Amino acid sequence: MLDPTLVREHPETVRRGVRTKRIDGAEAALDALLLADEEHRLLRRELEGLQARRNADSKEIGARKRAGEGADDLMRRVAEVSAEAKRLEERERALRERIGRLRLELPNLPHDSVPVGESPHDNVVVHERPGVDQVGDPEPHWSYMERKGWLDQEAGHRIAGSGFMVLRGNGVRLARALESYFLARLADQGFEEVRVPVLANEASATATGQLPDKEGQMYRVDDGFYLIPTSEVSVTNLHRDQILDADALPIRYCALTPCFRREAGSHGKEVRGLNRVHQFDKVEMVAFTTAEQGYAMLETMTELAEELLSALGLRYRRLLMCSADMGFTQAKKYDLEAWSPAQDRWLEVSSISHLGDFQARRLQTRARPGGGGASGRTQPVHTLNGSALALPRTIAALVETYQTAEGELALPDVLVPYLGSERLR
RNA sequence: GGAGGGUUGGCUGAGCGGUCGAAAGCGGCGGUCUUGAAAACCGUUGUGGGGCUCGCCCCACCGGGGGUUCGAAUCCCUCACCCUCCGCCA
Numbered sequence: 001m002l003d004p005t006l007v008r009e010h011p012e013t014v015r016r017g018v019r020t021k022r023i024d025g026a027e028a029a030l031d032a033l034l035l036a037d038e039e040h041r042l043l044r045r046e047l048e049g050l051q052a053r054r055n056a057d058s059k060e061i062g063a064r065k066r067a068g069e070g071a072d073d074l075m076r077r078v079a080e081v082s083a084e085a086k087r088l089e090e091r092e093r094a095l096r097e098r099i100g101r102l103r104l105e106l107p108n109l110p111h112d113s114v115p116v117g118e119s120p121h122d123n124v125v126v127h128e129r130p131g132v133d134q135v136g137d138p139e140p141h142w143s144y145m146e147r148k149g150w151l152d153q154e155a156g157h158r159i160a161g162s163g164f165m166v167l168r169g170n171g172v173r174l175a176r177a178l179e180s181y182f183l184a185r186l187a188d189q190g191f192e193e194v195r196v197p198v199l200a201n202e203a204s205a206t207a208t209g210q211l212p213d214k215e216g217q218m219y220r221v222d223d224g225f226y227l228i229p230t231s232e233v234s235v236t237n238l239h240r241d242q243i244l245d246a247d248a249l250p251i252r253y254c255a256l257t258p259c260f261r262r263e264a265g266s267h268g269k270e271v272r273g274l275n276r277v278h279q280f281d282k283v284e285m286v287a288f289t290t291a292e293q294g295y296a297m298l299e300t301m302t303e304l305a306e307e308l309l310s311a312l313g314l315r316y317r318r319l320l321m322c323s324a325d326m327g328f329t330q331a332k333k334y335d336l337e338a339w340s341p342a343q344d345r346w347l348e349v350s351s352i353s354h355l356g357d358f359q360a361r362r363l364q365t366r367a368r369p370g371g372g373g374a375s376g377r378t379q380p381v382h383t384l385n386g387s388a389l390a391l392p393r394t395i396a397a398l399v400e401t402y403q404t405a406e407g408e409l410a411l412p413d414v415l416v417p418y419l420g421s422e423r424l425r
Numbered sequence: 426g427g428a429g430g431g432u433u434g435g436c437u438g439a440g441c442g443g444u445c446g447a448a449a450g451c452g453g454c455g456g457u458c459u460u461g462a463a464a465a466c467c468g469u470u471g472u473g474g475g476g477c478u479c480g481c482c483c484c485a486c487c488g489g490g491g492g493u494u495c496g497a498a499u500c501c502c503u504c505a506c507c508c509u510c511c512g513c514c515a
Binding site for chain 1: 435442443444472474475476482483484485494495496505
């Protein structure tokens, strides 16, 4: 949610920002919001006048009754005022709800450092880093892993459906080694690991911004729950409706969870194997910071994810996403893509975003010096999240990068402590 | 799944339909005392919105949402969450 005061007082600034995001209906929502907000303020003024009269007269009635006097005339008059107030209240309520909905439909504004663009072609390659030298002609990860008995797509299809995978044996060992390595590195960097629900309620999904914007991308299950599309939802909601101690910021968390995405309409070779699946594991970083710390934290988190890719010896690049390719909630976003040599294409393995105070306003997560027990003004915190890293595509890139002439996988040194060996057969 | 009990300012907790934005305590802030600190004592201390002759004034908020009433923290309905007991259960 944007700062309501900003929207009211600088609507054209907001309009310019919203436009660059290229989100359908966002500008219409802004216009509707400005109109409704003005109408609401006028209505409120009228209503408050009536309420003030009602309150004063009711008080007078109480005083007279205590004094043993009659108040029938006053009561009749207040009843009329009250009835009129009730009518206005009804209109006010409808308007208030409308404003609330419209506010949730306004996307976050891009940061000044974000290039304005119209499509993914306008994303900027910040840098590209080479990986290890690889064997001549690698086999695509899906056939390689199937052949080795590490991946069983057919079983995944039987159990759940298309887009669901079964990892087996050494495939699972590799995944777990990566997860352990990622989490250990994040723990070193002060990210507290949490294990969280993978079902979230509507309030949580709305607070982080999945609703109403991405309704169709989540699986909805009974009892009003959503399967989380990213642990960002669960972890960020750790502090919904809370006042944090500003002196304790930044607060950093990491979590490994499965993520569930409907990916409706995705077909073809782009989605083969581990490229795009409905359920995947991901290690996620989440940070709560002050306004001042936020953008430095974005760089820190991005570099941390890059270190993982470097240590794994993968060729990768960092993209600064242009205004139109950022999501609804983001003010600035980097994507990290690992090279898939057998597919001759980049695979997105991480996305690190700064949400500014946009998400915190929805979350009602504020901070003040001294925390909840202290006095003083609260400020919305700033929130960030990023993957470090998404497992399936990282595995795909590794498998295609580290194939040896002997048909084994010769894995990078950093994984040896977690794998117990440097080669997988 | 069944039966009860709860949800009140940053925290604990009291609140007969009117004098309740809400007792008391804790915490925070300021002061007195002190070489300094602690203790003690005194004062002060919720959020959001709107008006203004900038001293103030008004409105809303006691888990969310409705309702009854001249008037609701208090009565009614409803939803959510928490607790206790019973049942079931990895």
